[in-house]
Amino acid sequence: MANQQTQLFSSFISAGVTLPNRVVVSPMCEYSSEDGFSNDWHLVHLGSRAVGGAGLLFTEAAAVLPEGRITLNDLGLWKDEHIAGLERIVKFLHGQGARAGVQLAHAGRKAAMSRPWEPERYIPDSEGGWQPVAPSALPFAEHYGKPLALDQAGIDRVIEGFTMAAQRAWVSGFDVVEVHSAHGYLLHEFLSPLSNRRTDAYGGSFDNRIRLLLQVVDAIRRQLPDAVPIWVRISATDWAEGGWDLDQSVALAKALKEHAVDLVDVSSGGLVPNVVIPAGPGYQTAFSARIRREARIPTGSVGVITDPAQAEHILRTCQADVVLLARQMLREPYWALHAAEKLGVPAPWPVQYLRAAPPGAQPRKPVAPIPLEEPLKV
Numbered sequence: 001m002a003n004q005q006t007q008l009f010s011s012f013i014s015a016g017v018t019l020p021n022r023v024v025v026s027p028m029c030e031y032s033s034e035d036g037f038s039n040d041w042h043l044v045h046l047g048s049r050a051v052g053g054a055g056l057l058f059t060e061a062a063a064v065l066p067e068g069r070i071t072l073n074d075l076g077l078w079k080d081e082h083i084a085g086l087e088r089i090v091k092f093l094h095g096q097g098a099r100a101g102v103q104l105a106h107a108g109r110k111a112a113m114s115r116p117w118e119p120e121r122y123i124p125d126s127e128g129g130w131q132p133v134a135p136s137a138l139p140f141a142e143h144y145g146k147p148l149a150l151d152q153a154g155i156d157r158v159i160e161g162f163t164m165a166a167q168r169a170w171v172s173g174f175d176v177v178e179v180h181s182a183h184g185y186l187l188h189e190f191l192s193p194l195s196n197r198r199t200d201a202y203g204g205s206f207d208n209r210i211r212l213l214l215q216v217v218d219a220i221r222r223q224l225p226d227a228v229p230i231w232v233r234i235s236a237t238d239w240a241e242g243g244w245d246l247d248q249s250v251a252l253a254k255a256l257k258e259h260a261v262d263l264v265d266v267s268s269g270g271l272v273p274n275v276v277i278p279a280g281p282g283y284q285t286a287f288s289a290r291i292r293r294e295a296r297i298p299t300g301s302v303g304v305i306t307d308p309a310q311a312e313h314i315l316r317t318c319q320a321d322v323v324l325l326a327r328q329m330l331r332e333p334y335w336a337l338h339a340a341e342k343l344g345v346p347a348p349w350p351v352q353y354l355r356a357a358p359p360g361a362q363p364r365k366p367v368a369p370i371p372l373e374e375p376l377k378v
Contacts, residue, residue, distance in 0.1 A: 007315035008308065009345040012055070012322055014262045014298070016227025016370070017175045019099050019322070021055035021347075022315060023336040026302050026324040027103040027178070027233075029060040029070065031115040036063060036076020038085035046089055049329055050096035051350055053336030056322070057098055059086070061105035061180050062169075064161035067130045068106035068186070071115050072123060077104065077165040083172050090173040090369070097348060097364045101176035102169045103233070104162055104220075108186030109134035109147040109195070135190045136197040141273045155202065155212060158186065159219050166220040170228060173369045177228060179216060182235040183270030187213050191234075191252070192244040192271050210252055214259050221260045227370050229262035231300070236268045236287035239275040246287055253295035264291055265300040265324065280304060282314065289319035300324050308339035 012019045025046070032041045038059075046057050062077040063069040069076065076082055090100040112129035114121050122145040123129030133154055134147035150158070162179070169177050181187035189195040190212045196203050202211055213232070220230060236249040253264045266288035269277050277283075284303040292299040301320035305311055306328045314320050329335055340347035341358055348364040349357040 006312065006343050006345050008312045008323070008343065009340055009347060014176065014231075015229035016225075017099060017229055019055040020097055020367070021053075021336065022322040023054045023056075023311070023339070024101075024300060024322050024324040025049045025054045025057040025329050026326040027058040027060050027180070028326050028330070029074065031071050031073040033073050033075045036066070036069070036074065036078060036082055038075060038082070038089060042075065042085075043089050043092060046100075047092050047096070048333045049336075050093045050098040051353075052332075052334035053340065053347055053349075054098055054329070055336070056101055056176060057093055058101040058103050058176075058178060058324075059089075061103050061107075061185075062165065064104050064106055064165040065157070067111060067133065068108075068158075068161065069112070070107040070110055070185075071113055072128055073115060074107075077102070077168050077172075078161060080168065083168050086169075086172040086174075094173070094369055095366045096350065097367055099175040099367065100173065101178055101231070102172070102174045103178040103180050104165050104169070105180035106158060106161065106186040108132065108184075108189045109138070109140050109144065110184055111147075112145055134186065135195060135202065138195060138197065140184065149198075158212070159215055162216045163219040163223055167223050170224055170370075175228070175370060176231060177220060177224065178231040178233055178265060179213070179220065180233050181213050182233045182265075182267045184235075184272070185270075187216065188235055188244070188271060191248070192238055194238060194240060194243040194272055206248060206251065210255060213252075214255060217256065217259050217261055225370065230260065231263045231265050232256055232261050233265040233267060235270055236266050236284065236291070238271045239269050239277050240272050243271060246290065249287070250291055250294045253291045253297050253299075257295060257297040261297070263298040263300060263321065264288075264295070265302065266291055266320070267302050281306065282310060285314050285319040289317075292318065292320065298322075302326065308342045311339065312343060
């Protein structure tokens with residue numbers, strides 16, 4: 001049902017996966033899990049936006065280790081028992097003709113905190129919290145825990161955590177795996193000189209600071225079928241003097257391409273508090289555009305994308321290959337269907353809702369999952 005004259009509702013191929021359109025639901029933490037398990041909230045949150053026509057939907061950041069959670073209530077993929085609940089969600093998304101993505105994450109020095117709607121505080125061990133870890137023993141802010149600098153054994157545990165979580169994601173049926181290396185969480189902390197003061201092979205030079213991310217990506221790539229795309233979310237800039245910046249992001253994107261990453265999801269900020277970010281409509285699209293142009297890798301753009309014409313313009317002007325919507329999707333779960341109608345695209349509707357669809361709408365068809373018969377790589 002894609003209209004090739006409308007970029008937003010044209011298909012997009014990433015590795016062996018075809019997205020029915022370029023509307024992507026961005027990862028958005030819900031802080032509604034117990035012991036990392038998904039539940040009805042996650043099914044309804046993601047399922048309603050699949051009914052609403054998005055082409056790809058990402059889970060919130062799923063912790064690869066229990067100590068990698070931002071809060072006690074984060075989603076997780078650190079044990080096999082998490083698979084069944086996520087598999088249920090993936091099957092529903094596929095039934096709505098949408099692709100399913102999982103974002104794998106480790107919170108680093110931002111771990112063991114209260115939920116955003118609660119008073120900001122570090123959760124101590126006595127209340128179920130844990131010791132945060134980071135590249136260096138530098139806390140994020142006053143109310144955060146002081147992290148323990150990772151030794152080599154700790155770094156190896158992180159890599160193994162991402163590796164096993166990626167395996168579980170594939171068994172769960174996810175079509176896309178995204179590595180979270182943005183917003184001040186662990187992998188981003190290794191990238192930025194403001195949070196990484198190490199003097200070993202993981203600190204100092206640019207090549208050393210990107211080493212852990214590349215090792216994580218390589219480990220995941222070895223475990224997944226080639227058909228499963230790997231995306232990486234980065235913060236293009238820390239918005240702070242002496243920190244990670246766009247030039248380094250371009251260089252990183254070139255390296256990620258060499259390491260078989262299929263798309264760079266471009267955001268910004270989150271590493272240090274109290275920075276001034278000039279947020280506004282499409283304020284990060286210039287970052288994704290430059291990375292796409294100079295690194296010659298597909299990109300996604302996110303950040304105050306709210307209007308269908310705006311999203312179409314981002315794609316038509318080659319600023320990105322997909323657009324990711326977050327808060328606008330919270331306000332308007334059926335944004336994609338409304339956008340298609342505004343742009344004059346005959347988007348497919350759920351058969352149950354056809355009586356309310358625009359004239360000429362066709363019933364939606366499910367998508368086939370990636371076959372699980374291919375053995376895990378070793």
